[in-house]
Amino acid sequence: MIAVSVSKPIHILLVDDNPNNLKVLSEAIQGCGWKALMATDGESAIEQTEYARPDLILLDVMMAGIDGFETCRRLKTNPITQNIPVIFMTALADSTDKVTGLEIGAVDYITKPFQQEEVIARLKLHLKISHLTRTLEERVQNRTAELTQSLEQLQQTQLQMIQSEKMSTLGQMVAGIGHEINNPVGFIGGNISYIEEYVNNLLRLVSLQQQKLAQLDPEIQELVEEIDLEYLAEDLPKLLSSMRQGITRLKDISLSLRTFTRTDISSQVEFQIHQGIDSTLMLLKHRLKGNGDRPKIQVVTQYGELPAISCYPGQLNQVFMNIIANAIDAFDELDQNHSNQEITAYPNTITITTSVDSQQQTVTICIQDNGPGMLAEVQARIFEQSFTTKAVGKGTGLGLAISHQIIVEKHNGKVNCLSIPGEGTKFIITLPI
Structure with a gap:
């Protein structure tokens, strides 16, 4: 017996138009x-191979109908049967015919008249090679799957680290800015009402x-005219009032900064x-706001x-920041290639709808x-890590990848992108309540 561990009996397909050859080979194979x-x-051999999936095929070259070469060629072009080893049996001694058979996918030749011991030895060898090949392919596939999974996990971990670092850095910056703004704003806001009262008095x-x-004294009259007292009292x-509005704006x-970051929240x-x-x-x-290159975005x-x-x-x-900022970037790039007349006719608009x-x-x-x-090929990759269509230095390719992770993994939601070249882009975010 061949020293190969298999979970099912080994099946060998014998293809020959000579009944005596089939009888002799069948007895030798069954003896093992x-x-x-x-x-x-050849036709019935192809049909039987497709549904029986033998472990190896012994194929005669010279047969009625399609010969062994054509039979082998068809087997090797069929995804279902192309990996089954084929050994030719032939009385042909021409090396050209042997080369032809090997080129179309055969693994070996047995020359007629054959010796049973040689046939069995060659079958054992090629069954073992086939088994080892399948085992190696399975191991490669499993290892590739493991490496792919590890790479995906590594990429997800990198995104989480980048996101956490960005939010931490942003939170620290916002906290500092908020502290610096709140002190003077609080001071001015607390005193402006007194200033208004004093000025009015x-x-x-x-x-x-x-x-x-x-x-009036001439000197006082001169100063009144110099400072335009009437206008001053009106303005x-x-x-x-403008100062009060500015303080409200600050x-x-x-x-908004505190609402945007909310980095102090570690749970939902x-x-x-x-x-x-x-x-x-x-x-x-x-x-x-509008700038020199484009008008205001509505x-x-x-x-x-x-x-x-x-x-x-x-x-x-x-997530909202990444998507809206990308839309603004797209408008900036678009308007560089259009005239003011075209831009005015089709104003840049971002529409945000909730339901x-x-x-x-x-x-x-x-x-x-x-x-x-x-384009469709770009749309298919926008959530990939490090994929960006922006110029070097203008995009990292992380914004939408992080956004996808936040929506899908952190919130069990969905985010889809629908885009038509020349018409615009729509991001649809669905979140569980």
């Missing part, structure tokens, strides 16, 4: 404990003096999605009645732009 299958022509005093003093309250920015909490979107838009407001928000959802707010805000599915217990956030869109 193997199972013999038989065919008398002074202006009342000046007005009352002008009413009571019929004739000063407006300046103080407070809103500080609040109830959060209103609209607050996160609004804080993101506040931080991107300077990029949404943002349209169509908010549904969303409940608060359980999530990691800082991480979701990072709730009460039956599925999910919320949906749709962020859509009317930018340049993406």
Whole structure:
């Protein structure tokens, strides 16, 4: 018996149009404990090979109908049978015929008239080689699968580390900025009401003096004209009102920064999605404004009645930031290649829509732009780590990969991208409530 461990009996297909040859070979094969299958022509051999899947084929070269060469050629072009070893049996002594057979996929030749001992020895050798080959291929496939899984896990771990580091760094920076802003803002905001009161009192005093003093001193009259007292009294309250608006704006920015990061949250909490979107838009407001290369980007928000959802707010805000910032980048690139007239005719717009599915217990956030869109091959890879279409130094290829990880792995949600070249791109985020 062949020293090969197999879980099923070994089957050998004998293909020969000579019944005597089939009888002799069958007896020799069965004497080794193997199972013999038989065919008398090439067509039936091909058919039997497809459903029986023998471990090896002994194939006669000279047969009626299609010969052994053509039979072997068809077996080797069929994905189902191409890996089954074929040994030719032939009375041909021409080396050219042997080379032809080996070139089309045969593993060996047995010359007629054959010796049973030689046939059995060659069968054992090639069965062992076939078994070792399959075992090696299986090990390679298993190892490749293990390495692929390890690589994916490594990439996911890298993304998590990068995301954590980015959020940690951003949180520290925001905390510092917030501290620096809050102190002077608090001081100015707490005193501006007194300044307004003092200024109004002074202006009342000046007005009352002008009413009571019929004739002003020439020097005072000259100073009144120099400083344009009438305009000053009218404009000063407006300046103080503008200052109050500026302080309110600074407070809103500080609040948006704190809302955006939320790095102090280590577990999921109830959060209103609209607050996160609004804080993101506040931080991107300077990029949404027009510049010398393109006009202002319009943002349209169509908010549904969303409940608060359980999530990691800082991480979701990072997703919103990545997607909206990418849309702005796309507009910047698009408008460089269009005239002002074309840009004015089709204003840049980002539309953000939210809705709730009460039956599925999910919320949906749709962020859509009317930018340049993406080709299908680009769209298929946008969530891959390190894939980017931006110029060197302008993109790392991590933003959307991290976003995908945050939505899918951290929140058990879904994120899909739909894009049509020339019409725009839509990101659809679905999150469980």
